[in-house]
Amino acid sequence: MIYNSLIERILLEIPLLDQLVKKAIDAWNDGAKAPEIQEIYIGYIALNLHGFYSGLEKIFILTARQIDGEIPKGKDWHSKLVDQISEDYKDIRPAIIGTKNAKSLDEFKRFRHVVRNVYTFSLAPEKIGPLIKELPVLWKQIKVELIDFSRFLETINQ
Numbered sequence: 001m002i003y004n005s006l007i008e009r010i011l012l013e014i015p016l017l018d019q020l021v022k023k024a025i026d027a028w029n030d031g032a033k034a035p036e037i038q039e040i041y042i043g044y045i046a047l048n049l050h051g052f053y054s055g056l057e058k059i060f061i062l063t064a065r066q067i068d069g070e071i072p073k074g075k076d077w078h079s080k081l082v083d084q085i086s087e088d089y090k091d092i093r094p095a096i097i098g099t100k101n102a103k104s105l106d107e108f109k110r111f112r113h114v115v116r117n118v119y120t121f122s123l124a125p126e127k128i129g130p131l132i133k134e135l136p137v138l139w140k141q142i143k144v145e146l147i148d149f150s151r152f153l154e155t156i157n158q
Contacts, residue, residue, distance in 0.1 A: 003153040006066050010059055010150045014143060017055045021139045024048035028132045031125075043120035045128055050115045052135070053108040059146065060085045060096070067093050078109055094152060097145045104138050107131060 024045050031041030060081050064071045068089050072080035086095050086102035097105075111131055114123070 003066065003157045006062055007150045007153050007157070009062055010146055010153075013055050013059055014146060017052060017139065017143070020048045020052045020055065021135055024052065024135060025132060028128070038125060039121065042123050042125060042128065045132070046111075046115045046120060046123050049108060049128070049131055049135075050112045052139070053105065053112045056105065056142065057081070057109075063093075063096060063149075079106070082106070082109070094149070096149045097142055101138060101142050101145065104134060105142075107134075 027041045027045045027048070031038040031045070034041075057078070061071060064081060064084060068084065071077070072084060074080070082102050082105055086097050086099050088094050108131060111127070114127075
């Protein structure tokens with residue numbers, strides 16, 4: 001009962017993240033077919049990549065708050081949060097995502113920072129391409145980890 005809202009939130013976010021991933025990949029592929037207007041697609045792709053990381057971070061923050069009882073503080077709290085959720089936490093819960101996926105997410109976190117701080121016409125396709133290439137596999141792995149974590153919560157929730 002105590003983790004019902006967290007379980008529901010995780011399961012609610014997953015299909016939304018599915019949509020963001022699909023939209024980013026589809027837009028990348030569409031933009032590749034029309035290089036003369038690719039710049040139009042880049043902003044859209046960037047916003048979807050931003051949303052992807054932000055959606056995951058929402059889940060991480062809720063977990064840190066509701067289960068761990070603490071959200072990291074300080075200038076680098078975003079990085080500390082990913083570290084925190086990628087490790088078992090004080091015999092309270094297992095890692096939510098593996099360290100390899102946490103490391104991969106670091107590039108998405110950095111890109112989100114770029115999106116927040118530059119004009120969309122400044123975004124370079126050569127920086128976005130590797131993220132798009134990595135996105136489907138990374139999301140597939142993280143999605144499984146999130147579902148496994150929600151199942152863990154269901155078992156301790158009884």
